[in-house]
Amino acid sequence: MAAPRFENPIVRWIDYRLPVFTFMHHEMHEYPTPKNLNYWWNFGSLAGFMLIVMIVTGIMLAMHYTPHVDHAFDSVERIRRDVPFGWLIQFIHMNGASFFFILVYIHIFRGLYYGSYKSPREILWILGVVILLLMMATAFMGYVLPWGQMSFWGATVITNLFSAIPLVGEHIVSWLWGGFAVDNPTLNRFYSLHYLLPFIIVGVVVLHVVALHTHGSNNPLGIEARGKQDSIPFHPYYTIKDMFGLGAFLTIFCLFVFFAPDYLGHPDNYVPANPLVTPPHIVPEWYFLPFYAILRAIPDKLLGVVAMFAAIAVLFILPWLDRSPVRSARFRPIYRQVFWLLVLDCLVLGYIGSQPAEGWYIHIGRLATIYYFAHFFVILPLLSVFERPRPLPLSIGEPVLGGGSPPPRGAGGTGAMERA
Amino acid sequence: MAATADGAGGDGVTRRDFLEYAAGGMGAVGAAATAWAFIDNMNPAADVLALSTTEVDLEAIEPGQAITVVWQKKPVFVRRRTEAEIREAEDTPLDSLPDPEADADRVQKAEWLILVGVCTHLGCIPLGQKDTDEKGEYGGWFCPCHGSHYDTSGRIRKGPAPENLPVPPYQFLDDTRILIG
Ligand code: HEM
Ligand code: FES
Numbered sequence: 001m002a003a004p005r006f007e008n009p010i011v012r013w014i015d016y017r018l019p020v021f022t023f024m025h026h027e028m029h030e031y032p033t034p035k036n037l038n039y040w041w042n043f044g045s046l047a048g049f050m051l052i053v054m055i056v057t058g059i060m061l062a063m064h065y066t067p068h069v070d071h072a073f074d075s076v077e078r079i080r081r082d083v084p085f086g087w088l089i090q091f092i093h094m095n096g097a098s099f100f101f102i103l104v105y106i107h108i109f110r111g112l113y114y115g116s117y118k119s120p121r122e123i124l125w126i127l128g129v130v131i132l133l134l135m136m137a138t139a140f141m142g143y144v145l146p147w148g149q150m151s152f153w154g155a156t157v158i159t160n161l162f163s164a165i166p167l168v169g170e171h172i173v174s175w176l177w178g179g180f181a182v183d184n185p186t187l188n189r190f191y192s193l194h195y196l197l198p199f200i201i202v203g204v205v206v207l208h209v210v211a212l213h214t215h216g217s218n219n220p221l222g223i224e225a226r227g228k229q230d231s232i233p234f235h236p237y238y239t240i241k242d243m244f245g246l247g248a249f250l251t252i253f254c255l256f257v258f259f260a261p262d263y264l265g266h267p268d269n270y271v272p273a274n275p276l277v278t279p280p281h282i283v284p285e286w287y288f289l290p291f292y293a294i295l296r297a298i299p300d301k302l303l304g305v306v307a308m309f310a311a312i313a314v315l316f317i318l319p320w321l322d323r324s325p326v327r328s329a330r331f332r333p334i335y336r337q338v339f340w341l342l343v344l345d346c347l348v349l350g351y352i353g354s355q356p357a358e359g360w361y362i363h364i365g366r367l368a369t370i371y372y373f374a375h376f377f378v379i380l381p382l383l384s385v386f387e388r389p390r391p392l393p394l395s396i397g398e399p400v401l402g403g404g405s406p407p408p409r410g411a412g413g414t415g416a417m418e419r420a
Numbered sequence: 421m422a423a424t425a426d427g428a429g430g431d432g433v434t435r436r437d438f439l440e441y442a443a444g445g446m447g448a449v450g451a452a453a454t455a456w457a458f459i460d461n462m463n464p465a466a467d468v469l470a471l472s473t474t475e476v477d478l479e480a481i482e483p484g485q486a487i488t489v490v491w492q493k494k495p496v497f498v499r500r501r502t503e504a505e506i507r508e509a510e511d512t513p514l515d516s517l518p519d520p521e522a523d524a525d526r527v528q529k530a531e532w533l534i535l536v537g538v539c540t541h542l543g544c545i546p547l548g549q550k551d552t553d554e555k556g557e558y559g560g561w562f563c564p565c566h567g568s569h570y571d572t573s574g575r576i577r578k579g580p581a582p583e584n585l586p587v588p589p590y591q592f593l594d595d596t597r598i599l600i601g
Contacts, residue, residue, distance in 0.1 A: 157565065
C-alpha cells in the first residue's frame with residue numbers, strides 16, 4: 001500500500017527519514033481485521049498489556065529489593081510496609097503474575113477451540129508456546145525471590161527435576177545451584193535471570209505479532225477473510241473493543257489487588273525460608289498445578305519429569321497432530337465436545353495437583369494424565385480422519401448478508417479453495 | 421596433481437576451501453572455549469567447594485532418638501537405632517528393595533545410622549527425626565512432598581524416590597564423637 005500523506009510537517013519530516021508513522025498507519029489503520037471477532041480475541045492484547053505492567057512494576061520493585069538470603073525476605077516485607085506505595089506495586093506484581101497466566105491460558109484455549117494453530121499460523125502458534133515456556137521460567141524464578149518457605153522448597157523441587165537426567169543430572173543441578181543446595185548463589189542468579197527473561201519475552205512477542213500480521217487474525221468461523229466486505233480496519237473498531245475489555249479485566253484484577261491480594265498465594269510463603277524443614281504440604285503456584293499433577297501421577301522419577309515436559313512440548317507439534325482441514329470447532333461436532341473434555345481434564349489435573357499424593361487422588365491423577373495425552377496423540381489424529389465437519393459458510397459476510405450458493409463439498413478452512 | 425594458479429587440485433578442492441574450513445574450525449573451537457568460561461562460571465565457586473567438615477557429639481543421644489546436623493548446607497540425620505530397628509533393617513531380604521544394599525554396608529557401628537537427610541526424589545527433607553513425626557510404613561522416614569517411604573536403614577521402600585538416602589563420608593573420632601566430611 002502506498003505511504004499515507006501526513007498533515008503535520010514534523011511527522012512528515014521524521015517519516016521521510018524513519019518511517020515509523022507509515023508503519024503505525026499500516027499496522028493500525030489499514031491492517032484489515034476480520035469483522036466477526038468475538039471477545040475471546042481480546043486476550044492477546046490483554047496479555048501484552050500485562051507484560052508491560054509486570055515490567056514496570058518489576059523495575060520499581062528492583063529498586064528496593066535485596067537479593068541476599070539474609071535480607072531478601074525482609075526487603076520484600078519492607079517494600080510492603082515502609083516503601084511509599086510499595087504495597088500497591090508489590091501486590092500488582094504478585095497478582096499480576098497470576099492474572100498474566102489466566103489471560104494466557106484463556107488465549108491458548110481460544111486458539112485450541114478455533115483452530116488458530118493451523119496453516120498458515122503454525123509458527124505464530126509455536127512462538128506462543130515459546131512465550132508460555134519463558135513465562136513459566138520467569139514466574140518460577142520470581143517466586144523464589146521473596147525467599148519464603150514455598151520459594152525455597154519450590155526452587156529445590158523444581159531444580160531437582162534435572163537430577164532425573166541420567167549420568168549428568170547431578171552435575172547439572174549443582175551447576176544450576178552454584179553450590180550443594182539452593183542457597184545465596186542460586187538466589188542471585190535467579191534474580192539476574194528474572195530481570196532478563198521478561199525482555200526476551202518482549203522480543204518473542206514482537207515476532208509473534210509479526211507472524212500474526214502476515215496472515216491476519218483467525219476468526220470464529222475459521223475461514224479466511226475474503227475481500228473488503230469481510231474485514232474492518234483494526235483502528236478504531238478493535239482498539240475500542242480492546243479498551244472496553246481492558247476496563248472489564250482491570251475491574252476484576254483490582255478486586256484482587258485491593259481486597260484479596262493474598263487469595264491466590266500460599267500462607268507458607270510468609271514464613272522465611274528454612275533449609276532444614278520442608279513444609280508438610282508443598283504446592284507450586286496454581287498456574288503450575290496441572291503439570292505438577294502429571295509429574296506426580298507417574299511413579300518413576302525420570303518418566304514423571306519427561307511426562308511433565310512432554311505435556312507442554314506436545315503443543316509444539318499440535319498443528320501436525322490435528323490434520324482436520326476445518327479450523328473452527330463450530331463446524332466440528334465431535335471436536336467441540338472433546339475440546340470441553342480437555343478443559344475439564346486440565347481443571348481436574350489442577351485440582352489433583354493441589355491435593356496430597358495419596359489414596360484416590362493418585363488414581364484420578366493417573367486417569368486424567370492418560371486422558372490428557374490421549375487427547376493429543378489418539379483422539380485428535382483419529383478425528384482428523386473420521387469426523388464429518390459441518391458445511392462451512394462461503395464467506396464471513398455470507399451468514400449475515402445472505403446470498404451465495406451452498407458451500408462446495410469438502411471445502412475446508414485450510415483447503416485450496418480457501419486460498420484461491 | 422600439480423596445483424594450478426588458483427590452487428585448485430584435480431578434485432576441484434581449492435586452497436581457499438582449505439583456508440575457509442581451517443579458519444571456520446578454529447573459530448568454532450574458540451567460540452566453544454569461550455562459551456565454556458560462561459557455563460563454568462555458574463558452577464560452585466572455590467569458597468563454596470572448600471570442603472567443610474562437621475563434628476558431632478553423640479553423648480546425649482538416647483537409643484531411638486535422632487538429631488539433625490548441618491554439613492555442607494545439607495541436613496545430616498544421626499539416628500541411634502534400637503535393637504528392634506537394627507534387626508528389622510538387617511533381616512530385610514535384599515530382593516525386596518528397589519535399590520538393594522545390605523544394612524551392614526550402610527553403617528560403621530550398627531547402632532549409629534548416619535545419612536544425608538535429603539530425599540533422593542526431588543530434594544525435600546523427609547519427616548521422622550522427631551518422635552511426633554510420621555515415620556512412614558517402614559518405620560524410618562517419610563517424605564511428605566510426593567510420598568516416599570524409607571526404612572530403618574534409610575533405604576527407599578515405596579514411592580517415587582529412586583535411591584536410598586546416601587551415607588556421607590564420616591569417621592569415629594572416639595566412641596562418642598564423629599567427624600562428617
Ligand atoms: C514476565 C513478567 C514477569 C513475571 C511473570 C513475574 C513474576 C514474579 C513473581 C511470581 C514474583 C513473586 C511475587 C511474590 O510472591 O511476592 C516476582 C517477584 C519479583 N519480580 Fe517479577 N515478574 C515479571 C517481570 C519482572 C521484571 C521485568 C522485573 C524487573 C526487574 C521483576 C522484578 C521482581 C522483583 C524485584 C521481585 C521480588 C519482590 C517481590 O517478591 O515482589 N519482575 N515476579
Ligand atoms: S521429594 Fe521426597 S518424595 Fe518427592
